[in-house]
Amino acid sequence: MIEFRAHGKLFVAGEYAVVEPGQPSVLIALDRAITARVSEAHGAGSVHSEEYGHLPLTWTRDEDGLALDREHHPYDYVMATIDLVEKLRAERGIAPRFHDLRIESQLDDASGRKFGLGSSAAVTVATVGALDRFYGIGLTQRQRFQVALLATIRVNPRASGGDLAASTFGGWLRYSAPDRDHLASFVDERRVSDILTDAEAWAGFDVQRLPAPENLQLLVGWTGSPASTTKLVGVVRRHRNGGYQAFLDESRSCVDDLTTGLQTGDAEQTLDALRRARVLMQRLGDSVGSKIETERLATLCDVVEAAGGAAKPSGAGGGDCGIALVPADTDPAGIHRAWEAHDIRHLSVAVRAPEGALDE
Ligand SMILES: Nc1ncnc2c1ncn2[C@@H]1O[C@H](COP(=O)(O)OP(=O)(O)O)[C@@H](O)[C@H]1O
Ligand SMILES: C[C@@](O)(CCOP(=O)(O)OP(=O)(O)O)CC(=O)O
Known part of the structure; x- marks a missing residue:
């Protein structure tokens, strides 16, 4: 039995801007994971x-590749990943085998509701990792990220891949995305192995480790199920106008300040950058006429501000999680009580340690 765990994530800053190639964001990986277990079938x-x-998903092979039962199940991240790894396996001359893949998630609550902690990314990264081991392909960590992103853009070409980076690399990260429209234009035609080693195809992609702030503690609140991320990203895309470049520039400057604050251990600079990131998301929501910061997310943030910290919606907003940083000596109990009074659930999560050194 082969097993691979991939962790959930939260965005700290740079949401929406990060969908543009080369635009920076900051993310953290969390200590909740999805596990993929694979055995011979x-x-x-x-x-x-x-x-x-x-009902499990079932698949066989025909002359065109994978043949799956599309009628009864949506074509999703796991099948897109199996399909892409199959291509890579064939390119490397590795003999085909069948496998049973079992997926277990800590990213939903007991009733299966998603917290918005990046389950689609974690399931994709876990599946790549487990199948890489099953077939003995020998992908590097960076290549596992690349394969996961190529599989993801077949399902959701808009996705930045920040969640995949957090899930693959762990810890605190600064991430910017490659041009997924460009990758998507040849992902089905070219050999996967060639795409992985084509530096030009990945222009804009960058990932760097950031130190965890020692003098701040992280709190996470969940405000309920979100509006669709894909729809919100679509709304922002349709409203790209004169103000959009200014938004991108301000987002970059905010993420740069956050990066410096973290790198120098400057708590005030870090908190200030997080507050600015909140304002940027509020303004973006106002400019496109969509509620990114819902009333409950606003309350979540205001409670933290009143306690001397900083907070903002994490991810696409419209619901889901808010992320907060408060001075290390703050007693979180008061914040948790105030959140609960407004139906905001505190999630006990911690940052997942980095998954080894970043390879080239
Ligand atoms: N436990 C799981 N097993 C299989 N697929 C999963 C699992 N969790 C999530 N997924 C995939 O991810 C999709 C959810 O993605 P999304 O709505 O973006 O949630 P999130 O914000 O958690 O990433 C599901 O429709 C499914 O395709
Ligand atoms: C708007 C975004 O920058 C952030 C969305 O973050 P979420 O955490 O809301 O994402 P999902 O896990 O897909 O729901 C879009 C992106 O980066 O792809």
């Missing part, structure tokens, strides 16, 4: 997950 492959109810 015969005659057909299958995928088991609570996400799919009681």
